[in-house]
Structure formats: structure tokens, C-alpha cells
Amino acid sequence: MVRPSIYRRALVTGASLIGLVAATPSLAQQTQPTGEPEMVDEIIVTARRREETLTDVPISITVQTGDQLAQRGAQDITALQRTTPNLTLQVSRGTNSTLTAFIRGIGQQDPLWGFEPGVGLYVDDVYIARPQGAVLDLYDVERVEVLRGPQGTLYGRNTIGGAVRYVTRPIDQDDPHFRARAAYGSYNQRDLVVSGSLPLTERLAVSAAVGRFLRDGFGENHFTGGETYNRDVTSARMSVEFRPTDALFLRLSGDILQDNSNANHGHRERPVPLPLAGLVTPACRGVLPNVYDTCAGLGDRNEVNTAGLALSAEWLINDTLTFKSITAYREGSTVGGGIDFDNTPAPILDIAAGQPNAPVDVYADDQLSQEFQLLYEGDRMQGVVGLYYFDSNARGQFDTVLAAAGITQGTSGSVDTTSFALFGDVSFDLTDRLAVSVGGRWTQDDRSADVFKANYAGLGSPISGRVVAPFAILTDYSAERTFEEFTPRISATYELTPEINLYAAYGRGFKSGGFDMRGDAAATPSTVNGYDPEIVDSYEVGLRGSLFDRRVWFSTAVFHAAYEGQQITTQRVNAAGTSVVSFVENVGSSTITGWEFEGRARLTDRLSANVALGYVDAEFNEFLSYVPNPAPPPAFVQQDVADQRQFQNTPSWTGNLTLTYDQPFAGGDLIRLIGSMSFRSDSSMFETPFPDVDQPGYELYDVGVLWMPADTRWRVALHGRNMTDERYRTGAYTFAYVPAAPSTLIFGDSVIGFYGPPRTFTLSVEYDF
DSSP: OOOHHHHHHHHHHHHHHHHHHHHGGGGGGOOOOTTOOOOGGGOEEOTTSSOEEGGGOOSEEEEEEHHHHHHTTOOBGGGGGGTSTTEEEEEOTTOSSOEEEEETTEEEOOOOTTOOOSEEEEETTEEEOOOTTOOOBOSSEEEEEEEESOOTTTTOTTOSSEEEEEEEOOOOSSSOEEEEEEEEEGGGEEEEEEEEEEEOSSSEEEEEEEEEEEEOOSEEBTTTOOEESOEEEEEEEEEEEEEEETTEEEEEEEEEEEEOOOOOOOEEOSOOOGGGGGGSOGGGSSOOSSTTOBOOOSOSOEEEEEEEEEEEEEEEOSSSEEEEEEEEEEEEEEEEOOEETTOSSSOSSEESOSSTTOOOEEEEEEEEEEEEEEEEEOSSEEEEEEEEEEEEEEEEEEEEEETTTTEEEEEEEEEEEEEEEEEEEEEEEOSSSEEEEEEEEEEEEEEEEEEEEEEEESSOOGGGTOOOOOSEEEEEEEEEEEEEEEEEEEEEEEEEETTEEEEEEEEEEEEOOBOOTTOOTTTOGGGGGOBOOEEEEEEEEEEEEEETTTTEEEEEEEEEEEEESOEEEEEEEOTTSSSEEEEEEEOEEEEEEEEEEEEEEEOSSSEEEEEEEEEEEEEEEEEEEEEEEOSSSOEEEEEEOGGGOOOBTOOSEEEEEEEEEEEEOTTSOEEEEEEEEEEEOOBBSSSSOOTTTOBOOEEEEEEEEEEEOSSTTEEEEEEEESTTOOOOEEEEEEEOOOTTSGGGGGGTTEEEEEEOOOSEEEEEEEEEO
């Protein structure tokens, strides 16, 4: 149900859109002011692995340039959620730099090793397989592209919902370049980014960028005294570009990130149950008034490290053929305090050992990828064919401590993935106005897993260094599976006018199956067989273009998707109510239908507007889930509960309205004022509604003031984000006490929420030479 205020906001945004179109006849007589950024339709994108204007691409795509993002005060890629229709892009629950991504209702929020995302993240055409460390800071970036709908033909792996492409700035081959940006803001925010490039010879150039991001916490851990929601991040990138001949181009790039921000244990949303109150100090038994505060006793330590190296080569064979190679290696690790689900000093329900700051939960991964592309660019035909190889390993271990029950559940395992794909996409200009594109991808994924899970008496297991034998081995197996799929795509584009294109497209998306690293074979023996792939068949019709000498640009699309085999992670108490069990289920089928609109117009010579609006109607047709069987012995049975489930992280309505006003001054100085309102209607944190943590609809208001002197080397900006200081959840965990099952008391009624940033102000100064 859409909250009334949100509904009114949607109507207001729609009315604004009508106003933009109605106002366009008078726009043709206006002139653009100094400092006006490029109209969106001039942006060159590479969504189809070749350069095209945004208007020509038959894909629903939102593009934000690095300058646009900076002018809006965006600090990392999660800011795209405010301005992109039907997109959820948030910091994952319990972390500071792990990414949760959903597009049009498709994605996943479980960052467990071996469970892969449904939205692909690419940095300069290199696929980032794991969400850890993927909340990328926005610096030294040329543009970010959000491709909505399955991208299985050209991007393949796990782009069943869409893809996010982060494109860094190219090196200026002619002149040295230096840029520095310093910022200070609320909660003692201190950011410093320095970047530069240098041509060493006519054919050799280097570039580098380093960012340091610090901020005090939004809240406090009342038990340890540490900060919560703080930032302590260092990241860097470096590139070397070499052109040994006019036909050959090489680029070697590397990046590294270190996140030492404190662990994020969330906020307890219910008081500690009375029977367990004796385990907890009085100050930590209730619900803390500040949603950013916690009483977690697990410690503040959290370390996330990622690094990557990529070599791309481009060979111009002749005027029509180009050969490309992209070789990349990445690795990452996470060591920290885990997640204190009960949010109290007592280890009622902790993901780690019983001792604060013990390095128990460990996550690590590495990946190697190789892609070859052959591109053809003719007068009436363009296309690309290629090969892709991917090899990765992900591994981890953690303890689940249940003090009231006096047991620890130790979980460890690893998964290896080897993937091979053949792909191609070719476009034909049948007439001067009509073009068709036909493509397909064949993918084979080989998965092998080792999974171990056992119960230990007392607090701790061999994972945390405690010498103790298990009293019950729940899971202990090794298994292999192979998944294959062909994912076609076909589209047609018709040029209604030289500035407006109509397109229709069909595409299939594929995300391979795998093995549940938390699977409890004692509760559900079928977990050893793994889970099956997801398949999406998506249909889309869109209209995109510009009007009135490109003073108005718009893009709109309607879509329908049939979703089969959706993989959903469910964690709940076991049938006996004495421990935690996890399922990754292929729950059945669902239908997703929706609409999107994006528009931009210059209302006067000083005032411009951006509008975005998205609608999604996502429903489960079948949802087969394990539910407790009341008949003895305690066990789980499968039932269709589609009428009791809804899509997670998928509000029906999303939207944004941004107004930009330019005030020029004598001498060439320019003041730019930016005001923005974004909204999201009601959304569920999980497929099973849980009112204590499900997020009602909300609006966020942002403002910015930029001073751009006539000497364009300088820029000074003041940004305010979340001006109404809205409290909104971005994630949650629910291990609730169920009075009908008294044994569930051992979980401490642990219902916790994670929240987006409060109101903040940031003053930044940038120098560009």
C-alpha cells in the first residue's frame, strides 16, 4: 500500500512532467547559461560494448556523469538510488562497504560467500563478483551507467536484474592534469582526494588517484564506547596507458581499498524479553532512543580489504575490425567482529565467538577473468562476438553463539566457480530508420563446494580457537554441479524522427545455481543437492529522444518479466526451536510488470529540471517454502505460501525531482543552486512481511550551492543531504520470540534494524589544473 503522502508526491512529479512538456514551445527562444552541463543525450555510452549515443541504445539505461554526481553531493554509488527509477542500491545490513543491489525487483541482499548477486557490478568492463567492498566512492569517475533488465547477452554473469557500470576517467594523453578535492562536514567528516595524470612520452602516460575518507560515527556503542556508522576508508587507483603503434593500445590498471570502519551491529527494535533480562545490564535492556546506537558486546573491529589488477589491450586490425582483450585478477578479505544480532553485551545471539574483538568471522575470495572481443563496425552492420572465462574461489567461517542454550553452531566452507561463455550481438540497419539487433550467449558454470556445520556445547568452537568436539554434526559434504544456459536477446529500433527513437526488446537472464554455505542437512537433507538457477524472460518497449532543439530530453519504457526459480535465502529457528537453520530455496515463479520515465528540460535560460519516476508491480505466482511441520518429529515441509509473501527491497513507486538554478555574475562567476526531492513507497525487508522492520514510504530532500569562479580551476560547494533528518531503514534481521514456541526465547527476541545516514552538511573545495 502506497502511503498517501508518497502517492501525492508521485502525482506532483507526474504533474511536473506534464508541465515540462507543456512549457517546451517557449524554450526554443532561450539560451543556455555559462556552465550548463551537456544535455544527457550527448553522452556516449558503451552499454553494448561499443560507443553509441544514449538515445540510440535499445536498453533502459540511466547515466550520471562524474561531474553531475559531484554537483549533487553524491559520495558513493548508493547515491544513484535517489535519481534512478526502480533501483535499490544500499549499504548492506551489518556492514559499511558491502553492496545490496536490486533492479526492478531482482537482486539479493545476502553477502554470504558463494551466493552471488543478481545485479552485476563492472568497473571498466571488469566484473566484480562479490559485493564486499563494492560500495565504490565516487572519485576519478567519468560516468556511471545503470542498465535495467537482463543483460545476459553481453555481460552474462549474474546480470539477471541489470548491471551497474563504473567507468573511470581516461588519461589525458596531451597535457599533465592535477585535481585535488578536500571536504569537511557533519560528524567531523574529513575527505581528501588527489588525482593526476602525466604524459611521459607521446605514447606513454600514467595516472593515479588516492582517496582518504574519515568520519565520526552517527551513534555510539553504549557497551564498548566505540562509534557506530563511522568511516575510515583508504582507496587508490593507478593506470598506465601505452600506445606502441597507432593500431595498438594497452592499459594496465590497479586498485586497492582498505576499510577499517567499525563493525555495524544495528539497532535493537524490541526490548530484551523479561526472562533474559538478568543476562543484560539495565541500560541495555530496552530500545535505545537513537537508532544509530547499540549495546553490542561483540566488539568494534572490522577490516575489509580488496585489490585488483587489470590489463586491457585494443588492436585496430583495419577500418572495420577491432580486437580487444581484458585480463583481470581480484581478491578480497573481511575479518571483524561479526554481527551482534541481540545488540546486548551478552552473547544471546552473536555471529562470532564469545570474546570481544575475536577475529572469528573470516571471509575471503579471489577471481581471475579473461575476455576476448572482436568488434565489427560497418556502414550498415555493427556487432561484437567474444569469449569469456572466469575462475573464482570464495570461502569463510563463523560461529553462531547461543548463550541461553549453551551451544555454538560453527559454520565453514568454500565454493569454487569456473565459468565459460561464448557471446555475440549484431545490429543491422535494415533501412535508414529501422535497425534490428540479434544476440545470444551460451554459458557453462561449474560449481564445487565444501560445507561443514556442527553444534558444540558451550560458547565457541574450533573456528574461534576453542578445543572442543561437536556433539552434533549437521552438515559435512562436498559436491559438484554444472549449469548451462543459452540467453538470447533481440531488439528493434525505429527512428520516428531524427531525434526520437522507438524500440522493442526481448531478453533472457540467467543466474546459475549453487550450494548453501549455511545449509543444515539435518533439518533439510536436500541442501546437499544445491539449488537451481534463476531464469528471467523480459519484454520491453521504450521511447527515447529529445525535443525542441534538444532542450527537452526524455526516456520512457514499459516492461514485463516472467521470473522462474527465484533463489531466496531464509533464516529461521529450526522446527524444534533450538537452533538457527538456513535455506536457499528456488521458490517458484513470479511476474514483474512496470513503467519508467526520465526527463530533463531547461525551463528558462537559468532554470532546468530533472524528473525520474518508476513503478513496479511484482507478485509471486508460486512460493514453495519450508515451514515447520507441527506433527512429530520436528521437521520442515514445503508449502506454497505465495499469498503470504511479497518482493523484498522493491517499493512500488520510486521517483525524483531535481531543480537547478544558475545565477551568473559579472566577470564570469557562476552560482548554481540545486534542490532535489526523492521518494520511495512502502517496502518489505524480506519476502515475509515483518511490520517491526518493514520500511514505510519516505522522502529525502537534498540541497546544494556551488560557486564556480570565472577561473574554472576552482569549485566550492556546500551540500546538505537528508535535510528533514528522516530515519529510514536500509536493512534488518529478525529472530523474533514466538510465544507459541517458547523455545524460541533463546534467540532473545532479536529484531534489529540498520539505518541510512541522518541529516549532514558537507563543504568541499576542488582545484583542477
